[in-house]
Structure formats: C-alpha cells, structure tokens
Amino acid sequence: xxxxxxxxxxxxxxxxxxxxxxxxxxxxxxxxxxxxxxxxxxxxxxxxxxxxxxxxxxxxxxxxxxxxxxxxxxxxxxxxxxxxxxxxxxxxxxxxxxxxxxxxxxxxxxxxxxxxxxxxxxxxxxxxxxxxxxxxxxxxxxxxxxxxxxxxxxxxxxxxxxxxxxxxxxxxxxxxxxxxxxxxxxxxxxxxxxxxxxxxxxxxxxxxxxxxxxxxxxxxxxxxxxxxxxxxxxxxxxxxxxxxxxxxxxxxxxxxxxxxxxxxxxxxxxxxxxxxxxxxxxxxxxxxxxxxxxxxxxxxxxxxxxxxxxxxxxxxxxxxxxxxxxxxxxxxxxxxxxxxxxxxxxxxxxxxxxxxxxxxxxxxxxxxxxxxxxxxxxxxxxxxxxxxxxxxxxxxxxxxxxxxxxxxxxxxxxxxxxxxxxxxxxxxxxxxxxxxxxxxxxxxxxxxxxxxxxxxxxxxxxxxxxxxxxxxxxxxxxxxxxxxxxxxxxxxxxxxxxxxxxxxxxxxxxxxxxxxxxxxxxxxxxxxxxxxxxxxxxxxxxxxxxxxxxxxxxxxxxxxxxxxxxxxx
Amino acid sequence: xxxxxxxxxxxxxxxxxxxxxxxxxxxxxxxxxxxxxxxxxxxxxxxxxxxxxxxxxxxxxxxxxxxxxxxxxxxxxxxxxxxxxxxxxxxxxxxxxxxxxxxxxxxxxxxxxxxxxxxxxxxxxxxxxxxxxxxxxxxxxxxxxxxxxxxxxxxxxxxxxxxxxxxxxxxxxxxxxx
Numbered sequence: 001x002x003x004x005x006x007x008x009x010x011x012x013x014x015x016x017x018x019x020x021x022x023x024x025x026x027x028x029x030x031x032x033x034x035x036x037x038x039x040x041x042x043x044x045x046x047x048x049x050x051x052x053x054x055x056x057x058x059x060x061x062x063x064x065x066x067x068x069x070x071x072x073x074x075x076x077x078x079x080x081x082x083x084x085x086x087x088x089x090x091x092x093x094x095x096x097x098x099x100x101x102x103x104x105x106x107x108x109x110x111x112x113x114x115x116x117x118x119x120x121x122x123x124x125x126x127x128x129x130x131x132x133x134x135x136x137x138x139x140x141x142x143x144x145x146x147x148x149x150x151x152x153x154x155x156x157x158x159x160x161x162x163x164x165x166x167x168x169x170x171x172x173x174x175x176x177x178x179x180x181x182x183x184x185x186x187x188x189x190x191x192x193x194x195x196x197x198x199x200x201x202x203x204x205x206x207x208x209x210x211x212x213x214x215x216x217x218x219x220x221x222x223x224x225x226x227x228x229x230x231x232x233x234x235x236x237x238x239x240x241x242x243x244x245x246x247x248x249x250x251x252x253x254x255x256x257x258x259x260x261x262x263x264x265x266x267x268x269x270x271x272x273x274x275x276x277x278x279x280x281x282x283x284x285x286x287x288x289x290x291x292x293x294x295x296x297x298x299x300x301x302x303x304x305x306x307x308x309x310x311x312x313x314x315x316x317x318x319x320x321x322x323x324x325x326x327x328x329x330x331x332x333x334x335x336x337x338x339x340x341x342x343x344x345x346x347x348x349x350x351x352x353x354x355x356x357x358x359x360x361x362x363x364x365x366x367x368x369x370x371x372x373x374x375x376x377x378x379x380x381x382x383x384x385x386x387x388x389x390x391x392x393x394x395x396x397x398x399x400x401x402x403x404x405x406x407x408x409x410x411x412x413x414x415x416x417x418x419x420x421x422x423x424x425x426x427x428x429x430x431x432x433x434x435x436x437x438x439x440x441x442x443x444x445x446x447x448x449x450x451x452x453x454x455x456x457x458x459x460x461x462x463x464x465x466x467x468x469x470x471x472x473x474x475x476x477x478x479x480x481x482x483x484x485x486x487x488x489x490x491x492x493x494x495x496x497x498x499x500x501x502x503x504x505x506x507x508x509x510x511x512x513x514x515x516x517x518x519x520x521x522x523x524x525x526x527x528x529x530x531x532x533x534x535x536x537x538x539x540x541x542x543x544x545x546x547x548x549x550x551x552x553x554x555x556x557x558x559x560x561x562x563x564x565x566x567x568x569x
Numbered sequence: 570x571x572x573x574x575x576x577x578x579x580x581x582x583x584x585x586x587x588x589x590x591x592x593x594x595x596x597x598x599x600x601x602x603x604x605x606x607x608x609x610x611x612x613x614x615x616x617x618x619x620x621x622x623x624x625x626x627x628x629x630x631x632x633x634x635x636x637x638x639x640x641x642x643x644x645x646x647x648x649x650x651x652x653x654x655x656x657x658x659x660x661x662x663x664x665x666x667x668x669x670x671x672x673x674x675x676x677x678x679x680x681x682x683x684x685x686x687x688x689x690x691x692x693x694x695x696x697x698x699x700x701x702x703x704x705x706x707x708x709x710x711x712x713x714x715x716x717x718x719x720x721x722x723x724x725x726x727x728x729x730x731x732x733x734x735x736x737x738x739x740x741x742x743x744x745x746x747x
Contacts, residue, residue, distance in 0.1 A: 123585055128592050132639045135584070147744075152639050179744035186581055187639045188740065310633040 009139030010035040010170040013103065014043050016146035019178045022074050024065060024435060026050045026058035030078025031118060033105035035170035037076075050435055050464060052428065053456040055082050059089020060425050060454075061432030063098045063160075064415045068390060068436040070223070072154045073100035079107055080118030083164070084125065088422060091129040093160040095419025096244060097221060099153035101146075102126075102162040109137040109166045122164045131159030139172035143179070151181035156189030157308040158221055191307065193324040198332050200320055201279075201303050205235075205337065208277035208301070210345050212268065213237050214260060217244035217418070218282015218306060224327035225249065225411045228281070231334045236341040238349050240268035242283050244418040247408040251387070257349040261289040262553045263400040266356035266562060267349035269553065273298050273560040274348075280304040282326040285315040286419070295558035305329045359564045360550050365405060371544035372520050374398065374473045378405035380527055381443060381471070389441040390415065390433050394426030394450030397479035400549045402445040424453030427470065431457055434466045441469065441531065448474040448500045455506070461536045462510040469530050470538045472503055475545045483548045487566060488555075507538035514538040573602070574628045575652055575724050578617040578635050578644035579609065579732060586640055590617060593634045599623055603656070603721040609732060614642065620722050643735055647726055654724035658702040659684075660693045660709050661716035667691045670712060679705050690715060 007015070013036055017025070025047055029037045040049060052058040055077045062073030073093075077083050083104040093100045107116045123135050132152040136145050142165070149161045205211060219228050225248055232239055232249065238257045239249050249256050258265025260272070272278070278300045283289070285304075290296045296316065304311075304318035305326050312321035322329065364375030378401050381389070387409040393402040393416045408414055415433050417425040430444035451472050461468055478496040485493050504514035513533055517526045517540070530537045553562045580586050587606060594601055603620040617635075621628070628646045635644040662672075664687070672691075676683065681695040695705050702719055 124588065127585065127589055128596065133585075180747070182743040182745045183740040184639070185736070185739045185742055186642045308637065310630070310637045314630060314633075 005175065006173050007176050008035065008039065008170065009142050009165070009172050009174060010039040012139060012142040012174055012176050013146065013165065013170070014039055014047060015176055016143050016178055017074060018046060019180065020072070020146070020150045022047065022072070024048045024050065025074045025076055026052055026062045026065070026432065027076030028052055028055050028058060028078070028082060029076075030080075030082045030105070032079035032107055032167050033076060033082070033170075035167065036103075036105065049076075050431075050460065053459045054454065055085035056089050056424070057428035057431070057454055057457045057460065059086045059100070059102070060092065060422075060428035061435065062100045063089065063093045063096075064392065064429035064432035065436040066098050066100055067412055067415050068433045070412075072150055073098070073432070075100060075102045077102070077104050078118070079105045079122070080120045083122045084120055087125065087129065088420075090126055090160050090162065092417055092420045092422045092425060094129045094131070096417070097158050097217065098160065099158040100160045101149045101153050102130075102160060104162060104164050105170065106135065106164045106166040108168040110168070112137075112166070122162065126162045129160070130162045133162040133164065136163055136165040136169045139169050139174035142169065142174065143176060147179060147181045148184070151184070152187070156187070190325060191309070191323045193322070193328045193332060197320065197322045197324070198329070198336070201322070201333065202336060204277060204301055204303060204320060205279075205339050209342060210271075210275045211237050211277040211279065211341060212257075212271065212275045213239045213279040213281055214242065214283050215239055215245045215248040215281050216242045216283020217248075218326050219245060219248040220412055222282060222307070222325050222327040224282075224330055227327050227330035227334065229253070231330045231337075234334055235337060235339050236343070236346065237279075238268070238341065238346050240264070242286070242289055242418075243403055243416065245283060246403055246414045247411050250409045251407050252409065255346065257346075258353060259403060261286075262291070263404065263549050263551065265353055266551055266564065267352035269551070269559045269562045270352055271349055272296070272300070273558065275300045278302045280306075280316075280318070281330070282306060284311045287315070290315065290559065291553040291561075292556055292558045356551060356564060361405075372517070372523060372541055373544050373547055374401040375405045377471065377473065377523065377527075377541060377543070378402055378445065380523065382406045384527055384531060385441055385443070387413075389413065389443050390437060392416070392426055392430040392433055392442060392444045394444075394446040395421045395423045396447050396450065396481075397483065397547070397549050398426075398445045398447040398450070398473050400480075401473070404549075423450040426450055427454050428457045430468045430470065431461055431466055434468045435464070442467075444468060444470045446470065446472050447479055448472055448476060448503075449478045449498060451503075452500070458507065458510040458512060462512060465535055467534065468536050469533075470536070471530075472538065472540045473543050474500055474503070474540055475543050475547070476500060477545060479547070480549070482546070486546065486548070503538060503540040512536045512538055514540070516540045516542070518542045571622050571624055573620060573622050573649055574625070575647045575649070575654065575722065576617070576619040576621070576628065576632055576635065576644060577647065577724060577726065578619070578632075579642040579735070580615050580617065580638070581640040581642070582608070582613050582615045583640050586615075586638070589638055590619075590635055590641075593631055594619075594621065597627070597631065599627070599631065605721040605723055607723075611732060611736065614732070618722055618724050642739060645726070645729060647724070651728065652724040652726050654698070654722050655696050656699065656702060656722050657720040658695050658705065659716075659718050660695070660705070660714055662691050662693060662709060662712045663715060664688065664690055666712040672712075675705070675708055681705065
C-alpha cells in the first residue's frame with residue numbers, strides 16, 4: 001500500500017480498514033454511502049462484503065463475527081434509516097462488550113441540521129449505546145478517526161464505536177498516512193494490577209473455607225481461559241459461570257459447577273449464600289445473576305476483579321475491588337497460591353446438582369412420552385457434535401435451553417444476546433459466526449417468535465451458501481413470556497400465541513434444505529441429516545407447547561430460594 | 570442521605586462530550602442543579618463543574634461513569650466543605666428606584682458592584698454562594714428587578730491533587746511505530 005499519495009476519503013476508509021487487518025465487512029448500501037461502495041467495488045478481493053437483508057442483521061452478524069474470531073467486527077450502513085436500523089445491534093454489542101466499528105454515512109456537511117433527505121443525527125442517537133463515536137466532516141480526519149475507532153473498540157473493556165462520515169468527507173481528497181494508536185491520555189485500557197491487592201486477595205483466599213469463583217464474559221474477552229484453568233486446577237476451587245461466561249471453562253472440568261442466575265444450576269445458586277468467599281472474575285453482578293440483592297451472598301467476602309472500574313461496587317459491594325485485566329490477575333495469582341479447596345465443599349455443589357438432575361434435567365432431556373422437549377434436542381445435539389459446535393441462540397426459552405443443555409468445551413462457543421436480550425439476534429448472529437468460522441459447525445437454536453423477527457436473513461444465508469444449521473424450536477408461543485404468564489398472571493396468555501408459517505417451505509423458497517419433525521422417533525435421524533448436510537439447513541421441530549424452563553429464581557427472590565419446579569403446576 | 574455534591578471533571582475539548590456527560594445524569598433521573606464548562610490552564614482541556622443533590626453512593630457511581638468516558642481525563646466529587654465555590658449573579662434594576670432607595674448600604678453589605686449605569690437602569694454584580702445570590706435578590710426585589718441571571722457554580726477543590734499532577738500520571742498521546 002503506497003502511502004502519502006492523494007486519494008479520496010472513501011478510499012482512505014478502505015485503506016485504513018485494511019491497515020487494521022479487516023477482511024470482512026457486513027453492510028448494506030444506500031445513497032449517502034455510495035462513494036464508499038464505489039471504492040469497495042475495486043477492492044472486493046481484499047475486503048469481503050456480506051450483503052445482509054436488513055441493517056440490524058449486519059450489526060448482529062458483525063458482533064458474532066467478532067466473538068468467534070477475536071477480531072473487531074466492521075459494519076457499513078447508509079445515513080438515515082440505514083443507520084437507525086443499526087441501533088438495536090449497537091446496543092446489543094454495547095451491553096455485551098463486543099468490539100465492532102460501525103461506519104454510517106451522513107449527508108454532506110453543508111446539509112447537516114437542515115432535515116436533508118435521509119439525514120439523522122446519528123451521533124446523538126448512538127451516544128448512550130456506544131463506547132465512543134465521532135462525526136467525520138473532512139477527508140483529512142479519516143485515518144485518525146478510524147485508528148481511534150479500532151483502538152477504543154478493542155482495548156480495555158471492549159465495545160462498539162460509531163463513525164458517522166459525511167458524503168463530502170467521502171468524496172474529498174486527502175493524503176493517506178495511517179498511524180495506529182498506541183495510547184491516548186484520557187483513556188487507560190490496561191489498569192496496573194498492584195501487589196497490595198494480590199497480597200490481600202491471597203490472604204482472603206487462605207482465610208476462606210468455602211470459596212467459589214464466578215467466571216464472567218470478561219474471562220473470554222481477556223482471552224484468559226487457560227489462565228483460569230491453571231488457577232482452578234491448582235486450587236481445586238469450584239467455578240460457576242454467568243450466561244456470557246459459558247465456555248470460559250471446559251464443562252468436563254471436575255471443578256465446573258454450572259451456571260449462575262435465574263435459570264442457572266441449583267448448586268451454584270444455592271451455595272452462593274453458603275460461600276464465605278466469592279472471586280468475581282470479569283463479571284458484573286447483573287440482576288439476572290443476583291436475584292434479590294438484599295439477600296445475596298450473605299456470608300461471603302467478595303473479591304471483584306474487573307477491567308471496568310465503574311462495575312466495581314456498582315451492584316454488589318466488594319470487600320476487595322480490583323480494577324485490572326483478569327488475565328493479569330490470574331497469571332499473577334496462580335504461581336503464588338498454595339491454597340487447596342476442601343473436597344467436601346466442592347462435593348456439595350455436585351450433590352445439589354444431582355438433585356437438579358433428577359428433578360429437572362432427566363425429565364427435560366430424557367422424557368419417554370409426550371411431545372418433544374427442547375432440552376432433549378439440545379442434549380442430542382451436544383452429543384452428536386461432541387461439544388465442538390458453535391451454538392448461537394435467540395432469546396427466551398430456546399436461549400436458556402441452549403445454555404443449560406449444551407456441553408461447552410471450547411472458548412467462545414456460545415453466542416447469545418445477554419445484556420439486552422434481543423429477540424431476532426439468533427439468525428443474523430449465526431450467519432456472522434459462520435462467516436467468521438467457515439469450517440466449524442454453527443448451529444442456531446431459535447424459537448418461532450425470534451426467528452420471525454429477522455428471518456429475511458435467510459436471503460443472505462442463501463446468497464453466500466453459509467452452511468448454518470438452523471433449528472427452530474416451535475411451540476407456537478412466545479415461550480418465556482408465556483411461562484411468566486402461567487406462573488404470575490394466572491395463565492392469561494395475552495398476545496403470546498402465534499401461528500407460524502410453514503418454515504420448511506419458507507426455507508425452500510430460499511433454496512435451503514429443510515425438514516419438519518413432530519415425532520420423537522424422527523429426531524435422531526433428523527439431527528444427523530442436518531449435521532451431515534453440506535450447505536445451510538433448516539430443521540423445524542414441534543415441541544411441547546407449554547413447557548417451562550426450570551430451575552428458576554422468581555423475581556424478587558434470593559438466589560437460594562431458587563425453585564426446581566413450580567408447586568402449583 | 571441526599572446532599573449537595575460538586576463533581577469536577579476534566580476532559581478533552583471535543584464536540585459532543587457535554588452531551589455524553591449530561592446523559593449519564595438523565596439516564597439515572599438525576600437533576601443537574603448547576604453546570605459550567607470552561608477551558609483550563611492547560612490548552613485543549615476543559616473543566617466541568619456539576620452540582621447535584623444526591624446520595625454519596627449514587628454520586629460515586631456517576632463520577633465513575635463520567636471518568637469511564639474515553640475522552641474524560643478524570644472525575645472527582647466533593648462536598649461543599651471540601652471546595653471553595655462561587656457563582657456570579659447580575660441584577661438589572663430601574664434607575665429611578667436605584668436613586669430613590671438606599672442602594673449604597675446594600676452594595677456595601679454584600680460587597681456587590683455596580684458594573685454599568687445607563688439612563689434607564691443600573692446593573693449590579695455580586696459574587697458569592699447560592700444563599701448570597703438569593704438573599705440579595707430578595708432585597709432587590711422591591712426595586713423592581715428587570716433582569717436577573719446567575720452563572721452557575723465554579724469551584725476549586727481544597728485538598729486534592731492538581732490537574733498538572735494528574736496529567737503527569739496519565740499516558741501520552743502516541744502512535745504505534747511501524
């Protein structure tokens with residue numbers, strides 16, 4: 001790449017992306033962004049562009065792409081409606097801390113503020129949901145703006161950033177001299193871990209009898225899964241994960257005790273209030289994890305390690321808040337620590353989880369009669385893929401079933417919408433994950449409701465022949481809301497019942513192989529056929545209509561008040 | 570318990586940052602009592618002085634959210650006894666009442682100044698705490714106040730590190746050498 005020669009702003013954008021080692025962009029063209037797409041035409045061999053069917057799909061796909069590749073996702077949209085369609089996807093990436101650079105086009109700078117055609121104040125609109133954003137109004141600003149965008153997106157606590165680039169900045173001429181950012185004075189992405197903190201942590205651990213480590217998404221984001229494994233294997237400490245912390249530890253580990261939170265496992269939820277020490281590693285004590293805060297971790301000293309200082313003491317008061325990269329913390333602690341956790345304490349988790357297995361899991365995953373249940377599908381899938389697939393879920397019961405009953409072994413193998421709970425996330429995210437990992441099996445677990453929110457992306461899957469395996473768990477209900485209506489609204493199923501289209505026929509319209517399964521006896525073969533199929537495949541499975549996800553911490557209840565089944569049912 | 574806190578934040582002088590900071594308050598349904606933004610002794614660095622009535626716990630969280638912004642250098646929070654704070658108030662009074670009533674005594678008591686005199690009005694400037702501004706307003710009200718404006722609080726912290734000392738601890742703007 002020859003630098004210092006005169007090029008247009010649009011060309012500079014693409015060169016800058018190449019400098020940041022971007023090779024894939026998800027997007028959709030339109031009026032204001034035409035200069036960029038015009039330059040992209042000649043660079044389409046260097047920069048692969050995935051043409052989605054709706055900008056929201058591009059945003060979710062770029063996020064999933066980032067999660068499965070460890071790179072920064074990139075997304076293009078035009079001004080006005082193109083840009084506003086991104087908002088849900090940007091917000092989703094923001095709440096789940098995923099690095100994505102969103103580039104939106106804007107009307108020419110002379111028209112800013114005039115209500116020009118397809119003008120939207122994207123800077124103000126995206127401000128609360130981006131880590132950083134910036135409006136570029138001249139071609140000369142482009143290299144530095146893109147360098148900052150990547151630097152902010154993928155350092156510290158990662159997150160989405162947005163560059164709004166006016167049409168005249170795309171057309172204008174500039175000399176291209178790209179310099180990647182090393183540091184910025186107002187921003188400290190790598191807070192130093194100090195000795196006093198690790199010393200204090202060591203003494204708190206050695207004073208504890210019943211410690212537990214909570215692994216959150218931060219462990220995956222920090223690429224610290226090996227460090228976590230080393231720490232756990234040395235100390236024998238029980239580990240529980242958050243929803244987004246799933247796959248941060250191999251579930252085959254004897255120290256893995258399950259998932260925390262509303263639909264998490266019995267052992268770690270109950271024993272959160274038994275533990276005398278909690279090491280919260282890269283997690284943020286979300287309300288879906290903690291339940292009633294007044295009755296949370298009642299006996300525990302808390303060591304909270306997070307790279308984002310604002311998370312410390314935000315929801316739960318920590319006895320030792322440590323603002324640091326979790327990788328640094330674990331790397332420093334492991335060689336120094338000689339603590340061994342009492343086997344009997346670890347055993348308690350397994351005993352409680354055994355109760356859950358008998359009362360909940362066996363019924364869900366090995367039923368012998370009645371309609372097919374979501375749990376048995378996920379477990380079958382888990383066995384057949386040996387835990388090696390990338391699971392992408394939508395939001396709701398399908399998501400909880402996917403999280404609970406797939407056996408995760410490989411880091412970043414669950415892609416799900418955690419913080420925002422975005423229905424419609426699944427299909428476009430599965431598409432992005434498959435683009436990022438073309439050789440791995442990517443399986444979407446979606447409900448019939450969420451699938452219908454973004455099902456136009458079947459068009460994208462068809463166009464690029466992405467071999468995504470799509471499972472629709474069809475109960476003709478918005479299942480999770482229906483579950484709440486059953487439990488708390490006396491079965492008044494307000495607007496949660498939904499007839500569905502003939503999904504296999506819909507797939508067929510896009511040239512996608514498909515199958516409908518209604519009987520348990522067909523299930524095994526159907527999943528085999530799906531997994532062995534070379535291209536994309538849609539498998540609709542009719543499941544029990546009024547099944548519930550249990551265990552459950554009811555709203556307002558404490559973690560140890562988690563119920564295995566509803567007494568009324 | 571809710572008390573009056575002053576958050577002082579230093580930031581880069583960039584477009585939109587004021588908005589990014591104020592929405593942190595809006596989102597939490599916190600009313601800003603007073604807000605001033607101005608340049609500092611360091612070129613390119615701006616100072617935010619934000620007065621709110623809130624609990625300490627909430628103030629700490631808000632200050633951390635402000636400091637988390639990528640273009641904010643740092644943010645700190647203070648109770649009134651930890652800062653020296655002032656606001657400026659301007660009062661526009663009709664000239665006749667200024668002549669008729671005993672304005673001299675009022676000005677002396679408050680250490681206020683007449684900053685402009687025209688044929689129809691005088692403008693009085695006073696610097697002080699909120700209470701002073703309001704007390705003077707009450708006294709001047711019978712004169713018939715034509716216009717009244719206050720600047721919002723500016724504050725200097727008593728016992729904290731100075732901006733220049735903070736700046737020495739922060740990283741410098743640097744590019745990757747390739």
